[in-house]
Amino acid sequence: MVRKDLSITFMGVKFPNPFCLSSSPVGNCYDMCAKAYESGWGGVVFKTIGPKHYLIDEVSPRFDALTKEAEPFVGFKNMEQIAEHSLEENLADLRRLKKNYPSQVLIASIMGSNEEDWEVLAKLVTEAGADMIELNFSCPQMTSHAMGSDVGSNPELCRKYCAAVRRSTKLPFMAKMTPNITDMCDPAIASLEGGADGISAINTIKSIINVDLDKKVGLPIIDGKSAISGYSGKAVKPVALRFIQQMRNHPKLKDAEISGIGGIETWEDAAEFILLGCKNLQVTTGIMQYGYRIVEDMKRGLEHYMDEQGVDCLEDLVGLANKNLIPAEELNRDYIVYPEIDTNKCIGCGRCVISCYDGAHQAMEWNKETRRPNCNHDKCVGCLLCGLVCPVGAIKPGERVLKANRKPRNLAKLVLQDSIEKL
Amino acid sequence: MSKCYQDEYEAGYTPRLVMEEASRCLLCLDAPCSSSCPAGTDPAKFIRSVRFKNFKGAAETVRINNVLGAICARVCPTERYCQQGCSRSGIDKPIDIGRIQRYITDFEEATKMDILEVEKPNGKKVAVIGSGPAGLTSAAYLAQKGYAVTIYEKDAKAGGYLRNGIPEYRLPNAVVDKEINRIVKLGVDINLNTRVGEDVKLADLKKENDAVIVAIGASKGKSFEMFEHNRKVKIAVDFLKQVKARKGNVKLPKNVLVIGGGDVAMDVVTTLKLLGVENVSDVVYEEFKEFRASKKELQSAQEQGVSIIDGYAPVSCRGGTVKFKHRVIPADLKIKADLIILAIGQVTDPAGIDLEFERGEVKSKSYRVGESNVFYAGDIAHGEKTVVYAVRTGKEAAISVDKYLGGK
Numbered sequence: 001m002v003r004k005d006l007s008i009t010f011m012g013v014k015f016p017n018p019f020c021l022s023s024s025p026v027g028n029c030y031d032m033c034a035k036a037y038e039s040g041w042g043g044v045v046f047k048t049i050g051p052k053h054y055l056i057d058e059v060s061p062r063f064d065a066l067t068k069e070a071e072p073f074v075g076f077k078n079m080e081q082i083a084e085h086s087l088e089e090n091l092a093d094l095r096r097l098k099k100n101y102p103s104q105v106l107i108a109s110i111m112g113s114n115e116e117d118w119e120v121l122a123k124l125v126t127e128a129g130a131d132m133i134e135l136n137f138s139c140p141q142m143t144s145h146a147m148g149s150d151v152g153s154n155p156e157l158c159r160k161y162c163a164a165v166r167r168s169t170k171l172p173f174m175a176k177m178t179p180n181i182t183d184m185c186d187p188a189i190a191s192l193e194g195g196a197d198g199i200s201a202i203n204t205i206k207s208i209i210n211v212d213l214d215k216k217v218g219l220p221i222i223d224g225k226s227a228i229s230g231y232s233g234k235a236v237k238p239v240a241l242r243f244i245q246q247m248r249n250h251p252k253l254k255d256a257e258i259s260g261i262g263g264i265e266t267w268e269d270a271a272e273f274i275l276l277g278c279k280n281l282q283v284t285t286g287i288m289q290y291g292y293r294i295v296e297d298m299k300r301g302l303e304h305y306m307d308e309q310g311v312d313c314l315e316d317l318v319g320l321a322n323k324n325l326i327p328a329e330e331l332n333r334d335y336i337v338y339p340e341i342d343t344n345k346c347i348g349c350g351r352c353v354i355s356c357y358d359g360a361h362q363a364m365e366w367n368k369e370t371r372r373p374n375c376n377h378d379k380c381v382g383c384l385l386c387g388l389v390c391p392v393g394a395i396k397p398g399e400r401v402l403k404a405n406r407k408p409r410n411l412a413k414l415v416l417q418d419s420i421e422k423l
Numbered sequence: 424m425s426k427c428y429q430d431e432y433e434a435g436y437t438p439r440l441v442m443e444e445a446s447r448c449l450l451c452l453d454a455p456c457s458s459s460c461p462a463g464t465d466p467a468k469f470i471r472s473v474r475f476k477n478f479k480g481a482a483e484t485v486r487i488n489n490v491l492g493a494i495c496a497r498v499c500p501t502e503r504y505c506q507q508g509c510s511r512s513g514i515d516k517p518i519d520i521g522r523i524q525r526y527i528t529d530f531e532e533a534t535k536m537d538i539l540e541v542e543k544p545n546g547k548k549v550a551v552i553g554s555g556p557a558g559l560t561s562a563a564y565l566a567q568k569g570y571a572v573t574i575y576e577k578d579a580k581a582g583g584y585l586r587n588g589i590p591e592y593r594l595p596n597a598v599v600d601k602e603i604n605r606i607v608k609l610g611v612d613i614n615l616n617t618r619v620g621e622d623v624k625l626a627d628l629k630k631e632n633d634a635v636i637v638a639i640g641a642s643k644g645k646s647f648e649m650f651e652h653n654r655k656v657k658i659a660v661d662f663l664k665q666v667k668a669r670k671g672n673v674k675l676p677k678n679v680l681v682i683g684g685g686d687v688a689m690d691v692v693t694t695l696k697l698l699g700v701e702n703v704s705d706v707v708y709e710e711f712k713e714f715r716a717s718k719k720e721l722q723s724a725q726e727q728g729v730s731i732i733d734g735y736a737p738v739s740c741r742g743g744t745v746k747f748k749h750r751v752i753p754a755d756l757k758i759k760a761d762l763i764i765l766a767i768g769q770v771t772d773p774a775g776i777d778l779e780f781e782r783g784e785v786k787s788k789s790y791r792v793g794e795s796n797v798f799y800a801g802d803i804a805h806g807e808k809t810v811v812y813a814v815r816t817g818k819e820a821a822i823s824v825d826k827y828l829g830g831k
Contacts, residue, residue, distance in 0.1 A: 001483065001537075001538055001539075001540055002479075265475065266475045266476045266477070267475070267476065267477060268476050290450060291450075293471070294475060296468075296472075296480075297471065297472050297475040297476075297477035297480055298475070298477075300472075300477055300479070300480035300483070301475070301476060301477035301479070301480060304477070304479040304480070391439070392437075392439070393437075393439070
């Protein structure tokens with residue numbers, strides 16, 4: 001039976017596996033974190049601890065889900081802020097977790113409203129036994145503008161608060177970035193310059209995901225009103241991957257240690273974050289929907305992936321995809337890939353014809369008698385929308401043809417995207 | 424679409440369909456499916472693995488828990504076990520667990536996964552009598568624990584009822600072969616054409632081995648006196664064995680009467696239809712409400728156009744004519760057929776194996792016979808007479824043997 005070592009060192013700390021709870025409702029107390037460790041999570045980012053003077057007062061209800069057709073949880077909206085337990089309780093929980101689970105990694109997430117807060121909190125969680133710290137610069141639903149994503153979109157504040165934390169702890173720490181910004185590289189660089197050892201990304205995206213059509217209020221409804229708050233789950237994965245790639249692509253961040261966050265539910269999601277340069281992974285929404293148990297399949301699936309890839313060390317996979325993401329202007333635009341229709345698989349639904357006509361280039365023709373499509377190469381531009389909408393996977397990338405007047409490169413070496421073959 | 428005997432009756436899932444079915448699973452808290460699988464295959468875990476794209480992990484769960492996973496996936500009457508308590512029934516209908524399991528084991532085969540591992544030899548020897556599901560399971564379990572296991576099988580090929588009894592359209596012999604190959608790869612020796620009692624003596628096996636597991640099944644079909652010495656009468660299990668061995672190449676008449684209402688009877692009537700017999704009548708002692716056959720087998724029989732008449736007991740037989748009386752209402756039935764097939768149950772044929780039986784089951788409370796080194800499993804053990812139950816008793820008997828021989 002295949003067995004692989006999933007351990008990986010991130011910011012100088014060895015994790016038994018890269019999977020961690022992210023700072024959120026899923027790591028709100030000792031019992032939750034203990035259960036997560038027992039379920040096999042490599043680490044826990046304990047729910048963000050705030051300064052003593054900042055009192056948490058939560059709304060009810062506080063979540064909503066975006067659905068699509070029969071899929072109940074495409075994306076998730078969360079209005080909960082940072083830990084609502086007292087500072088003393090949280091520190092006691094940290095101490096107890098470290099005592100009872102010494103081999104798994106304990107990360108304290110903290111958030112202050114000024115330099116003094118950050119210094120004090122960093123000192124307290126260091127004393128409580130945390131292995132590393134995450135600075136929450138990015139919660140989009142804080143009731144204070146001195147805290148949360150307003151800080152994370154201001155590079156100077158990031159730099160200043162990182163420096164404050166650096167002054168009061170020797171522990172490695174990472175700065176958690178907000179995606180509610182055009183360029184994440186600026187605050188990330190400022191954080192590293194301020195003394196951070198790594199970056200975690202992304203926190204949630206500011207959102208309104210549903211509006212009640214009768215009451216004319218966004219969801220969830222709190223006494224007749226709602227507010228913009230953080231969006232997470234599978235739907236945000238592409239956004240997270242994009243920010244991570246942009247950071248890895250920046251000369252000042254190319255070797256940055258990154259903890260990836262955003263819609264991770266399966267080992268495939270995890271592998272994508274690793275291939276784009278993450279050495280650590282954090283999860284919340286998947287757990288909120290399915291429970292801590294999802295780590296079992298993520299770990300086992302990742303072990304099998306390592307086996308298939310022929311690597312014994314997870315680190316060997318980190319960042320392998322970064323170099324294959326290049327600026328759009330550098331892509332090879334010399335050829336067209338025509339769709340190849342497997343007539344044995346085709347069931348004659350005609351969805352490819354509809355999408356090609358209404359969404360592409362009217363190349364897919366329909367034989368009314370046989371109820372089967374046929375691609376007219378004179379019109380086809382090779383966008384392969386047809387393959388994406390085919391419900392039975394009958395359309396795949398087929399013949400590759402050079403555009404007129406292009407010099408042939410070595411076509412045999414061209415690598416085709418095969419994402420449409422996934423299911 | 425017309426079906427044929429040599430092809431699997433039910434099509435397997437495509438990757439998209441297995442994901443759709445796994446997505447119907449509610450991933451519920453206490454997973455009644457897992458607690459009600461006699462073999463402990465743990466559907467909740469493997470369905471969740473499918474849901475989260477960990478197909479290889481799913482295959483590991485199935486194979487480690489149930490060494491005949493690909494077989495059970497096809498033949499298990501899941502509506503009586505894992506699917507019975509399915510939480511999804513609160514919305515519409517249970518998850519098709521058998522079919523998901525089949526996808527997983529087909530995937531395991533297609534990707535040539537090698538899951539089971541063998542501990543280093545412990546120097547102890549165990550003989551297993553019979554290579555049906557119980558014998559194979561106990562042999563596989565003990566081989567993994569490091570025992571030197573030898574199976575003694577009276578037939579020319581291993582598999583017992585899996586090979587001989589369950590029709591090709593439900594369980595292709597190719598699948599049986601692959602499952603047995605996996606077990607042989609664990610180091611299990613299979614001595615074919617060896618009947619214990621004739622070719623080897625049980626007493627010798629007891630002496631030469633540290634333990635013996637008797638898993639001889641119930642392979643002999645029952646008959647009633649009124650059907651004796653009648654050339655038009657055949658026994659269901661003999662008929663099924665012949666058809667499967669000849670890959671469906673048998674000559675059959677136009678009108679066939681089948682008597683019996685269990686899964687074996689359903690296998691016979693569906694086989695007859697798939698082989699082109701025009702008129703197949705099945706007379707069943709039980710009324711529909713007390714039917715013993717699994718829903719799936721009953722459904723395929725009905726799809727194939729078998730006439731099923733319930734509530735009648737046979738009273739006499741002369742040549743090809745059988746008279747029945749209804750068990751409750753005053754009603755008579757007379758059917759004339761070219762061939763009569765009896766599917767009224769099976770019994771154990773313990774020839775040469777000196778054990779004390781009571782209603783077909785060994786008279787003993789544990790899996791061990793008295794204070795001897797003889798153990799037993801399968802149809803001759805207490806419990807239901809299904810493949811999945813044979814896997815369970817095979818596993819449990821093997822655990823008893825391991826404990827008896829000092830295993831941890």
